[in-house]
Structure formats: structure tokens, C-alpha cells
Amino acid sequence: MTTFVDLTAWLAAEPADAALTDVVQTIAATCARISRVVASGALSGSLGAAGSINVQDEEQKKLDVITNDMLSEALKACGPVAGLASEEMEEVEPTGRVGGYLVTFDPLDGSSNIDVNVSVGTIFSVLPAPAGHAPVEADFLRQGRDQVAAGYAVYGPQTMLVLTLASGVNGFTLDAEGRWLLTHRAIAIKADTAEFAINMSNQRHWAEPVRRYIDGCLRGKDGPRGKNFNMRWVASMVADVHRILMRGGIFMYPWDAREPDKPGKLRLMYEANPMSLLVERAGGKAIGDGGDILDVQPTRLHQRVPVALGSANEVEAVRAEMRAG
Numbered sequence: 001m002t003t004f005v006d007l008t009a010w011l012a013a014e015p016a017d018a019a020l021t022d023v024v025q026t027i028a029a030t031c032a033r034i035s036r037v038v039a040s041g042a043l044s045g046s047l048g049a050a051g052s053i054n055v056q057d058e059e060q061k062k063l064d065v066i067t068n069d070m071l072s073e074a075l076k077a078c079g080p081v082a083g084l085a086s087e088e089m090e091e092v093e094p095t096g097r098v099g100g101y102l103v104t105f106d107p108l109d110g111s112s113n114i115d116v117n118v119s120v121g122t123i124f125s126v127l128p129a130p131a132g133h134a135p136v137e138a139d140f141l142r143q144g145r146d147q148v149a150a151g152y153a154v155y156g157p158q159t160m161l162v163l164t165l166a167s168g169v170n171g172f173t174l175d176a177e178g179r180w181l182l183t184h185r186a187i188a189i190k191a192d193t194a195e196f197a198i199n200m201s202n203q204r205h206w207a208e209p210v211r212r213y214i215d216g217c218l219r220g221k222d223g224p225r226g227k228n229f230n231m232r233w234v235a236s237m238v239a240d241v242h243r244i245l246m247r248g249g250i251f252m253y254p255w256d257a258r259e260p261d262k263p264g265k266l267r268l269m270y271e272a273n274p275m276s277l278l279v280e281r282a283g284g285k286a287i288g289d290g291g292d293i294l295d296v297q298p299t300r301l302h303q304r305v306p307v308a309l310g311s312a313n314e315v316e317a318v319r320a321e322m323r324a325g
């Protein structure tokens with residue numbers, strides 16, 4: 001009979017201070033509760049539209065609002081949290097405390113999939129809070145390399161929590177008693193892959209370097225990549241990135257001409273940065289428009305960034321195309 005280490009015991013052995021452990025435990029416990037709400041679906045009347053538009057100018061699902069409130073309330077009650085920011089909230093939310101940590105999150109990523117029973121997830125990022133004053137938006141605008149923890153919960157056939165603190169990437173599976181059990185130690189992304197994830201319907205809108213790279217993949221063995229590729233697109237970043245952490249691959253959401261003034265669809269602070277930290281810590285790469293995403297200096301809370309992340313050798317092939325112009 002296999003015995004598993006639970007999250008509490010694993011965190012106790014991690015070189016993290018008690019305050020950060022408290023924040024991670026609060027997020028993990030809330031994600032366990034979100035898992036139950038998501039799994040109840042139509043039975044709890046939580047499916048469908050909320051009848052509101054968020055700061056992203058996107059129609060909110062009922063579960064976007066429900067899960068945002070669950071995380072917001074839990075984090076406001078967590079002592080070491082000085083402030084929080086969410087995809088679903090226009091402004092940052094100070095807790096009234098000073099010091100400790102800031103948390104940014106996408107409470108239910110991929111929520112357009114929720115009504116059709118496809119995997120969705122929660123993405124979170126933890127940053128140091130400023131000392132000496134209550135946090136304002138400018139205090140959240142830290143480069144991704146400053147994150148002290150990042151992770152996601154994926155609500156799929158299993159509910160899993162994938163997490164990085166000081167180093168490494170580890171995966172925990174939620175059991176029937178609501179415990180997070182360590183099932184995936186030291187997750188590592190293969191450097192090579194033959195599987196790409198991109199929304200092909202946008203192909204005519206991409207910039208030339210991205211078009212060249214994907215065309216090269218589609219040419220298979222006779223093309224510049226020298227191998228035949230498979231394609232996946234779940235339209236849920238958490239599900240696509242989880243697959244890449246489990247078996248390799250490259251995920252792309254590039255700039256496209258549909259909204260030329262926006263650098264892409266995905267948001268830096270609570271989607272691209274936490275996922276990029278996980279991917280880099282697992283041995284992969286994560287780039288925006290040629291540079292590493294984790295080096296981007298944020299200027300706005302909800303700013304977007306183009307994304308290409310996953311197996312290092314494929315991401316470097318994309319970077320080479322971008323540098324060629």
C-alpha cells in the first residue's frame with residue numbers, strides 16, 4: 001500500500017517561512033473548496049453567465065464571481081496577506097495589514113469551458129509585500145523573478161495542485177478526504193517535444209515569425225523541425241500547461257492582428273508570470289516577444305503579454321524565428 005506525504009508535511013520540510021506556508025495553505029484549502037463547487041456543476045446552479053462584464057471586458061460566468069469571492073475572503077482572513085489582485089477585480093485590494101505577502105490570482109482560468117465540462121483551473125502568484133506601508137497597485141508591479149511562490153490547481157479528472165516555492169515543481173492530488181497528497185515529485189519538462197498547442201483559427205492574424213514556426217511544425221519530417229508534430233488546444237491555459245509539465249510540449253498565445261494594440265490575450269501578473277516560473281523551474285523556457293517573460297517589468301496590473309512556453313528546445317526555436325524578424 002503506497003503512503004503519500006501530505007502538503008502540510010511537505011511544506012514543513014520546505015525552506016519557507018511560516019507566513020508563506022500559511023499563505024500557501026490558505027490558497028490550497030480554498031482550491032479544495034473550489035474543486036467541490038466546480039464538480040457540483042448544474043446541481044448547485046453555479047453554471048452559466050453571471051450577467052456581468054469584468055475588467056477584461058469579458059462576460060463573467062457565475063463561477064468566475066463565486067470563486068473570486070472565495071479566494072478574496074480567504075486571503076483577506078489570512079494574516080500574512082497585505083494585499084490581493086485578481087483578473088476579476090479592476091483594483092488591487094489591500095487587507096489593512098502591512099508587510100508579508102501580496103497574492104495575485106485568476107480564480108477560474110478557462111471558465112468558458114465550465115459549461116461544457118472541460119478542465120479549468122485556478123492560477124496564483126505570491127510576491128513580497130512592501131515594508132512600512134499598505135500596498136498600492138505599484139507595489140504589485142514586480143518582475144516575475146521576484147515571485148516567492150506560484151502555482152495552479154487544475155480541476156480535471158483529478159484535482160491537482162502544482163506548486164513551486166524556493167525551488168523545484170511538485171504536484172499534489174486531492175483525495176476524497178480533502179487532503180493534498182504529494183504524487184508528482186520534482187516535475188521536469190522534456191527539452192524536446194513533437195506537440196504544439198496554439199489556437200490555429202487565428203493563424204492568418206499572427207506575425208510572420210510565429211507563422212514561420214508553426215508552418216515549420218506542420219511540414220513535419222520534411223520541415224525545419226525534422227519531425228512530425230501533434231497538436232492540442234484545450235482553450236484552458238491551466239490544462240494545456242499541466243499537459244506540458246507532464247509530457248512536454250510548447251504552448252503559444254502570440255500577439256495577433258485582431259487587437260493590434262494589445263500584445264496578446266494572456267495576462268502577465270496572474271497567468272503568464274506564475275506559469276512561466278513553474279515552467280522555468282521544471283527546466284523549460286517561457287518567452288514573450290523574444291525575451292524571457294520573467295524579466296518583463298510590469299507597468300499595469302492587467303497588462304497582457306504574448307506567450308510561448310514549454311520544452312526548452314522548441315521555445316528556443318520560436319525565439320530564433322522572432323530574432324530573425
Ligand code: P6P
Pocket residue numbers: 109110111112199235236237238253265266
Ligand atoms: P481562445 C481562457 O479564457 C484563456 O484565458 C486561457 O486559459 C486559454 O489558453 C485562452 O484564454 C484560450 O483562448 O482564444 O482559444 O479561446
